[in-house]
Amino acid sequence: MLGMMLNDMECKEFGYVLRKELDEMLFDLSDQRLDHEMRQSISKRYQTIFQMYARVAPPKELSKYVRDKRQGGER
Numbered sequence: 001m002l003g004m005m006l007n008d009m010e011c012k013e014f015g016y017v018l019r020k021e022l023d024e025m026l027f028d029l030s031d032q033r034l035d036h037e038m039r040q041s042i043s044k045r046y047q048t049i050f051q052m053y054a055r056v057a058p059p060k061e062l063s064k065y066v067r068d069k070r071q072g073g074e075r
Contacts, residue, residue, distance in 0.1 A: 011056055018053040022046065022065050 006014060025046045029039060054062055
């Protein structure tokens with residue numbers, strides 16, 4: 001396990017970068033042209049990035065990025 005110490009400004013920037021990455025992956029997952037394997041790979045990466053974001057995001061912001069597993073994880 002690795003640890004990082006971030007000041008408030010760095011923490012906000014880290015959250016911003018993670019949010020943009022989550023948005024991009026949600027956009028990619030909505031693209032019906034991608035095959036199942038590619039979508040599955042993006043979905044696994046999304047879970048990892050989401051867990052990272054959950055450490056710095058307030059619950060209200062975090063709820064915007066929760067995916068529904070009953071519908072294949074799609075929004």
